[in-house]
Amino acid sequence: MNGFQISCKNLNLGYDNHVVAKNINFEVNAGDYLCIVGENGSGKSTLVKTLLSLNKPVSGEIIFGDVKRNEIGYLPQQTIIQKDFPASVREIIISGCQKPFKPFYTKNDYKRCEENIERLNITSFVKKSYRDLSGGQQQRVLLARALCATEKMLLLDEPVAGLDPIVTEEMYNIIEKLNREGITIIMISHDIKSALKYANKILHVGPNVFFGSKDEYLKLGHGNLVFSNK
Amino acid sequence: MKKIYLMFLSLIMVIVMSFNACAAANATRATKKEEKIDYDLVQLKGQMLYSQVVNIMEDPDTYVGKRVRLIGNMGIIDGADNKKYFIVNVGDVTSCCTTGLEFVIKGGSDKVEDYPEVGKKVRVNGVLESYKEGTQTYLHLVDTDVYVYKDKKK
């Protein structure tokens, strides 16, 4: 049950040889709930992009175990264009079943799409157009899409950004439910409080890098990491 | 949504039907003259006439040997060695797209006096023929009847 999935050693992240974050070391096993926290601009999004091979690390290595490079379900931050995109909920969710060299969807794909719709309580608004949905509903649709891509690991980039408190709570509950079903969660979050509530491992990115269990983080007093060495 | 689909479907059907509605009737209209006209272009005006003439020039094999009738404006081009070429000009309203079809009047004259005045509206009726001059091949109408329109009184 505790299969090793991703491990990063001495990772230096950045763009075009310009380093944004240094010395990233962490390991993720199956079923983990890892929260990546840190200040704005500390390199969290860069780390995510690097994990997904959207970006090359400046140095260091990423080792993939049970999870392959393209077996990570990604929930990116939405662009303005996407919020207004003319597409049906189903069209978006099933696009998660895309694979290279596969032009058309199979019956299995459609089945999984329906399963994930039910699983995330999307049925009530499944017939609507994506552009007519609320922020929380849109996030759930994108989450369903990520689930169609994989059942092993979800990589969520600030999934509750801009959502109101009730919807935020709903979202966290859904994510927790998925984690309990065995899906590894890696989430970037601004919300340290919730991170500490749900996660079992914390990766703090910034001038001081920390990786460890939630308890260790609490003992260190996360305030120290954030405010020291400014 | 369905209503709009249906509206457009019926619009397309109307358009498609207007293509097929008419039988493949030839555009030929016999005139009182004896010669049978193969391609009567007098119904065409403006850019349609221009386009048809250009198409004739682009695809001479289909049209050579056939009798063509069209309406245009008289023109003369001066060639080398004082040779004159007599042209019927066709074009669209803006004269942006214009072209001319050379013709030789019945009797084969090459004197300016035998041809209509430049600029006059003319109707020509002749047989399309290709000929070589130097290395180039050209098209012209031969055995051409010419009818000159009287100027409209203002």
Added chain:
Amino acid sequence: MNIEFLETLNLYMNLPFVQNAIIVAILISLCSSLLGVTLVLKRFSFIGDGLSHVAFGAMAIAMALNFVDKMFLLLPITIISAILLLKSGRKAKMSGDAQIALVSVGALALGYLIINRFSKSANISADVCTTLFGSTSILTLTKTEVNVCIILSVVVVIVYILFYNKIFAVTFDENFAKGIGLNTEFYNLLIAIVIAVIIVLAMNLVGSLLISALIIFPAISAMQICRSFKQVTICAIIYSLVTTILGLMGAIIFDTPVGSTIVVVEIVIFIIFYILGKIKGGIVA
């Protein structure tokens, strides 16, 4: 009066070059509406515009060199420009659209200069006019041009159907698509090449200045009233076919320039869609 009208229509319908024009127009409008949806949603509309000016420049060179079937020069030049514009648009230190504007205006100016100086054509202004605005080019296609149009259009449609789902994925969310292992570079390249092909074809119909209309109007009109990507695509196709045929026939019957007539019809029908969209959305225009 009705019979006279039908007779005139019959007369025109029997002309082979009109039949060719209709076939080619249908195919071109089909292809441009398909790719237009993607282009508009990816905010790449300016690429269509820039490429069309490059195509004009290439056409100028083809005229100066006295090519008969100009498409064989236009296609490679436009395709290469499309690839370059797309790649450099992403990497350029200048913002992508400034670069495209440069290329765009440069090609236009250079093209006109070349035509002016080097064209051996009998009527230069006719050539320029028809290349920019598409007045009679659709009515004076050579047999080769018609065949090339047909083959290319069929290829574009087949490619679109095969890659429809991928195109959707890459259009909606490129980052996610990359994350699940799709080769987004390839698909963006494919889209750029297909756009280039369509622009070269569409130049025959509406001229290079008006191509943007043919690509953009169907998409934005469809998006006023449609709720799914599939609906938008189908609606754009229908809109494009209807406006093109109406515009073409109108131009033939009333002796107006083909390109402008089509665009005017598009504007009118877009307004209708816009109003419908507002009413549907519960807000009266």
